[in-house]
Each structure stands twice: as structure tokens, then as C-alpha cells.
Amino acid sequence: MGTQTGQLDPPGLAPPGKRVEFDVREIAEIRDGLVSRIRIVVDMMDVMRQLGMFPARGSQGERAIALMQRLQAKLVRRR
Template sequence: MEGTAPADFGAGWVSEFGTRWLDSWNSHDPERLLELMADDVVYDDSAWPRTMRGRSDVREFLDAIWRAFPDLTFETVGSAHVSVDGPQAAFRWTARAAHRGRLDPPGLPATGKRVAFAGADFHEYHDGKVARLWTVFDARDLLVQLGVLPKSGSTAEKAVIGLHRLRFRLLRSRIDR
């Protein structure tokens, strides 16, 4: 999918679009956010198990995320990075929320824990809307904050790794027979 730049595409346009994008996410109004995306948007997000294609897929994602984190808010970090290769930009952000509802997938019940994490969005624009979107963040860090995974260097992490090594040795001994 090759993007088409708005006539005034540049740092100013991207900054204004970025403000509308962030405000739309923080409004929790799916229609407001979806309006900024092309009808055939392609969206990959670290929080979702599959590539979303089209607004209905994105709507399903938004419903799931906002159900799990009803107070999810984003703040941008620094300025947008505007590509010289075409109508593309990247934004760094931080997010904060409390886990108040079931997180699907994978079906994690609400923990009530507050989380804060950082990530980045990579946009490709077509006709002034996001046509291709990649969102990346440290999912492991989020899962540690939610208490799903053990903290790095903890006794619990060492125990999990020890169990994995034992499992590997057992599997390898079966293969060697």
C-alpha cells in the first residue's frame, strides 16, 4: 500500500495530525479514532494476536483494550519523526492505565493494578488518514506489572527458567534414545 501525501504534508501537518490522533485515543470514542483511519487500514499492534484489516477489526481491538483499561491515556514523548521517503511518521508515547476489566486475548481477569509503559507508533498516510499502522511496546514489561510474569532477576524468574531447562533436558534425553 503506497501512501499519498496531503498537499501540505510535513512536520506541521504531522504535528497537527498527531494531536488529533492522541486526543482521539484519549477520548475513548471509537468513531472519533476510526475517522482518522482509512477504511482499509492495516494495523499491527503488539497487544493483538493478528493483523487488523479494516475498521471493523480495529473496532474489535479498541473495545477489548478499553474494556480492560477503561482509563487508558497516552502522552507523546518528544516530537514526531517525519519520513523523507514518503507520507510516513513515527511517534513515541507513554501510556498509563488501571487494569479494571478482562484482557482478551488471552483472557486475563482484571488485576486492579496500575501500569505505565512506553511504545511507538509508525504511521503511513493515504489521503490524509492512517492507512498502515504499527504499534510496538514492551509487552513483557506490561505483563510483569500486571503480575503475570516474574520480574527480571527474581527468584520466580530463576525458577521458571530452571523448569524450562529441566524440560529441555528431558526432551533431549528422549530424542537421544
């Protein structure tokens, strides 16, 4: 849980000051009994939805974005 108070980079979005709650997955790589690397994975789509930067799941806005993405993919495949 946290509150976005600073700019979100990328893409440089202004802070709305909203509280968000999200799951974090940590993936640890261990070599010779010691942690050699840690990867932190966050569902940024969920975070952006909570901050009001992306339409709600199942909304008309989300469906419109999905439609545009599918059309773009068709155009790319035709080239």
C-alpha cells in the first residue's frame, strides 16, 4: 500500500496523490547459498487503474483500447 506523491517514470505522469494497494512478487536468485539477484515484479496495469490512469477492467474504455490494439496488430501483420 502506498500513495503516489512523485512523478511516475516512465511515462512522466503527474502524481494524483491517490492511495494504491498492490501485490509485489520478489524472485530471488541464489548462488553458493547467497542471494545474487532479486527481481521485483509489480502489476503496473493494476497500479495505473487504481491511480485513474487507465480505464477500469471491463469498461467501455478498456474495450475501446483493446479494439485499437487489435486493429494495430492487424495492420502490422499486413506489412
